Amino acid sequence: MCLYGCPYGLIFNAADAVDRMVRSGGLTYRPGFHAIRFEERGDGVRVCSARETVSGDRLYVACGVLSTAMLSLRSLGALGQRVTLKDSQYFFLPMLQRRGSGDPSREPRHTLAQMFWEIINPDVNPQTVHVQLYTYNDTYAPDMKRRFGFLAHMLGPMTEMLSRRLIVAQGFLHSDSSHRIVLRLEGGHGSERLVYEAGQNSATASAIVRASRAVSRVGRLGGLLPLPPLLRTGSLGSSFHCGGSFPMSASPNGLDSDVLGRPGGLRRIHIVDASVFPSIPATTITFSVMANAHRIASLA
Numbered sequence: 001m002c003l004y005g006c007p008y009g010l011i012f013n014a015a016d017a018v019d020r021m022v023r024s025g026g027l028t029y030r031p032g033f034h035a036i037r038f039e040e041r042g043d044g045v046r047v048c049s050a051r052e053t054v055s056g057d058r059l060y061v062a063c064g065v066l067s068t069a070m071l072s073l074r075s076l077g078a079l080g081q082r083v084t085l086k087d088s089q090y091f092f093l094p095m096l097q098r099r100g101s102g103d104p105s106r107e108p109r110h111t112l113a114q115m116f117w118e119i120i121n122p123d124v125n126p127q128t129v130h131v132q133l134y135t136y137n138d139t140y141a142p143d144m145k146r147r148f149g150f151l152a153h154m155l156g157p158m159t160e161m162l163s164r165r166l167i168v169a170q171g172f173l174h175s176d177s178s179h180r181i182v183l184r185l186e187g188g189h190g191s192e193r194l195v196y197e198a199g200q201n202s203a204t205a206s207a208i209v210r211a212s213r214a215v216s217r218v219g220r221l222g223g224l225l226p227l228p229p230l231l232r233t234g235s236l237g238s239s240f241h242c243g244g245s246f247p248m249s250a251s252p253n254g255l256d257s258d259v260l261g262r263p264g265g266l267r268r269i270h271i272v273d274a275s276v277f278p279s280i281p282a283t284t285i286t287f288s289v290m291a292n293a294h295r296i297a298s299l300a
């Protein structure tokens, strides 16, 4: 949903913004243009797909962190060089409402988070822990049936009833408390592939324990019954909040970007997605990615 927006058009959808800019004449959209290489030439830039080459004064790259890494490493001739993608580790903690509040399946609703909690407590984590609370969703009961199999079958209608009282807390950690993904481009000219390796962070497991205990404490104050045995930890990269592979720096080294998102000493090519974040916060990142892209495009 975040990537494509609401099917009923009720929340922001980037495609609507693109359509608006195209209609106003400020943007030419070329569907199917898959960038495979960029380069700076004199006082301009070129970006090539398999079919055509487009030239301009400046290039802004926002292909999403993996595609941006592939495109940039290939274009910078950085075969075999390692870049580190910082991740935001997440976990799920289910909780039950002690008291029912009608039948949520009959209420008009959406699948977005209903509430955010920010845990700002250095005893829990040096950086903020971000928590999103999801209330009733009609995928809960089928998920419980799949997960608890025969037990859920025995409980029958109880499973439906429990799913109506279920609140799922999704907690996120800052990248300093999360594992990392090390990326490098391998292969010969024209057949490169991006290779991934996990970079373990010894602080992550204990940070999840402290954060989930803090969520449980707050949940109990709000009349919820936390279910710690059902705590689930997301696998590396599955939070979809990652970046920092070409981090912005006031004094960039190697493939780092400068404060205008230009990696490896480039002057006219700017990365404007989460790849240039110095770190990944626990909070949702898309709005900050958009704000940073706007800042770079305004200043460049």
Ligand SMILES: Cc1cc2nc3c(=O)[nH]c(=O)nc-3n(C[C@H](O)[C@H](O)[C@H](O)COP(=O)(O)OP(=O)(O)OC[C@H]3O[C@@H](n4cnc5c(N)ncnc54)[C@H](O)[C@@H]3O)c2cc1C
Residues within 6 Å of the ligand: 001, 002, 003, 033, 034, 035, 036, 062, 063, 064, 065, 067, 068, 071, 239, 240, 241, 273, 274, 284, 285, 286, 287, 289
């Ligand atoms: C299930 C899910 C839930 C999420 N929930 C949230 C949330 O609640 N809040 C939040 O802030 N974030 C959320 N995110 C994260 C958010 O979607 C991403 O942070 C955001 O989309 C990143 O934006 P981007 O512009 O960097 O990349 P993308 O949105 O991935 O856009 C990259 C674009 O570039 C195109 N592209 C890729 N390669 C090439 C190429 N070589 N040539 C030309 N075009 C190319 C792609 O087709 C795509 O259109 C969620 C992500 C997922 C998957």
